[in-house]
Amino acid sequence: MRTINRLSLPFLFLALSLTHTVSSAATVYQRKQSIVGSDFFEQFNWESKNDPTHGRVNYLTLKQAQVKKLAYATGDKFFMFPDSENVVEPGSRGRDSNRISSKQAFDESVVILDLEHMPYGCATWPAFWTVSRKGPWPTGGEIDILEGVNGVERNMVSLHTLPGCTMPKGRLQTGETRSSNCDVKVNSNQGCGTWVRSLDSYGEGFNSNRGGYYAMARSKEYGIKVWFWPRGDPLAPPDVRSDGGTVNPDKWGKPAAYFPTGAKCDYEAHFDAHRIVFDLTFCGDWAGSNSDWKESGCSPMSCNEFVDQNPELFADAYWEINSLRVYTPVTKN
Template sequence: MRSLSRLSFSFLTLALSLSHVASSTSTCYKRELSIVGSDFFEQFDWDTEDDPTHGRVNYLSLQESKAKNLTYATEDKFFMFPDSKNVVATGARGRDSNRISSKQAFDESVVIIDLQHMPYGCATWPAFWSLSQKGPWPTGGEIDIIEGVNEATENLISLHTLPNCTMPQTRLQTGTTVSTNCDVAYNYNQGCGTQVPQPISYGKGFNSIGGGFYALARSKESGIKVWFWPRFSFVPLDVQWNEDTVNPDLWGPPTAYFPTGDNCGYAQHFNAHMLVFDLTFCGDWAGSPSVWGASGCSSMICSDFVDKNPQAFADAYWEVNSLRVYTPETN
């Protein structure tokens, strides 16, 4: 598919600008951080603790991951892979993989990821998300920007919080409301989620089109919003061209919108978040009997599938073009 011209994007941006010209709360954000290629090794920590979601996974240190060639970077790409060559030994913690957390944390901000390829496949549970650096979880909240399991095709965007945070069933978003109670104690920590109504928003379909962009914007006034743009679509210029400033008020309706206010106070539920990438296997969601049983993946139990089928994880990798963080401009 031929990409749209910069002029075409300009007309789109102008149209969106005119539609929002009357807004008195329009906020520009300046670029605070741009992470590309080997910058990830400096800006993230590799976490090696046991998986809190009980996955069949062995999270490696940076040194171990590099030594096993499960993470590397080029000038303009960053990669993370699981082990896809070895049968997992009996008694081992699980299949080798990566979980990384940003060293910096951000409160009111815009986060834009340009993602080329995400993990997918049977028994996988990848996520790009954020959580309170101060904690302890769920204090300070959690925002799941990209998340899914097994061979899902549509991304699920969710919040997980302390009690007394709910969302309206109907709100200004292009996604589909799945659940409205964000409390982690409700319905086995389902959270309040919005499904992206595009089969190219996650997994194999996403990768087949060369990926795309996800953007998170969060503020005390506007709440929490997430947008998804496939790579060859009407991507806003400031997102597409790595501009010094961005204005999410000009991007049109978000894919997922979580208003904060009387039903979910921003200050009570959210603080400065670090950004996290991970890939676990099975665990509380992908490996739950009902979800795994309905996946059509295997008659094996999920953990046995992970242990005995290394080749099944050859496409379960992250390929990131860039990650940018913007913070509000001050006058």
């Protein structure tokens, strides 16, 4: 064994430190898409099939949504509304609403949503998420970036996967771990979820503050991270607030939710290219489940009856989107 001179140790540590710095250099992501206003009509598909989460909802085609003025753009804003005028007829699928998915799919990427207003209220179940284009679900994974039901005050970020993907309870995130097993067959498809701590991350608090910014970054190197900054937050990074050509999420600080991939959740085994989805359903497997509906304190009637008979109570359940940007990795710096 060769003996190392004590005097050379500081230089050895410096060399190792430099090597580590190079190997973990930040990834720069370049803008691939910037979707604003009427761009949504060109870059997204309207999915009018039956709701896979069994909601009391009638998803519209693009033409139907435009004729009924439940999806439209004004200048640099894009809106999606549910019907808030008509009682739902017995035997129908449910209340009119929108479910849209991006025409393009992305693997390693950064997605930034500038959102002014989100659907909220009793019986509502809005979500902004990504899911495998190839599938079939849950093959290829699902990432729920913004999701909640009824009157919850905080956003739930979660993953849903095939078996073999679990998360450590303690990890580098500001949010609160709710569950650690991402397997859809465990805990009634609860997935592995993290509560965002901020009370303006969802629903009434979010809307009263004119929304904010959600960002999701996914990489084979570190896994999946989600950040949230309220509107007006001085800590919101400049490359998030402005439509720049590149972003560097390594400079954004600790995420609200972090899902590391590796030995306990292999990235390539569980995640592939995802489409981006916005939807608003009503009741269904989560918002309308017996426990969640009863705990909501919304109404003594059933969730489906509430949806059918109270159209005016869904006037605030709309999406108002300022922009959606997608970035893909190009270089290391």
